[in-house]
Amino acid sequence: MKNIVLVLALLILSVAGFKAQANSYVDTYPKVTKVYVNSGGLALIRIESHDNWLELGKVGDAKTDAWVAIALAAALSGKKTWIRYYPSTSGYPRVSILSVSA
Known part of the structure; x- marks a missing residue:
């Protein structure tokens, strides 16, 4: 019984840690x-x-x-953008554009 409780506790902690890591990001x-x-x-x-x-x-x-429309406008205007970067272990790193500076 102790082993089952220990395994369940470890599973819950690992899932919680994975969710926290999946939601991590860097703003640039x-x-x-x-x-x-x-x-x-x-x-x-x-x-x-x-x-x-x-x-x-x-x-x-x-x-x-x-x-894409915001990125095109930012590239053409030369303005800085607020980009949220989500680290990736496979494929291209995923980003979202939050705003363009005035």
């Missing part, structure tokens, strides 16, 4: 340098402080389409 304020949609339909951006492509999401999704 760079300029968008490039906006690109690849052949797979992923909207990608490059920012001045990062050498690799960052994923906004799949084109056709309402949020992604809005972020």
Whole structure:
């Protein structure tokens, strides 16, 4: 019985830790340098402080389409953007655009 309780406690703690890690993010304020949609339909951006492509999401999704429009406006205007960066272990790092500086 003790073993079952111990295993359940460890399982609950590991799931809680995974959820906390999945919700972790970093806010950054760079300029968008490039906006690109690849052949797979992923909207990608490059920012001045990062050498690799960052994923906004799949084109056709309402949020992604809005972020693409904001990213294009930011890239054309040269303004800094408030970008929320979600670390990824596979594929492109995922980001969302929260605002563009005035």
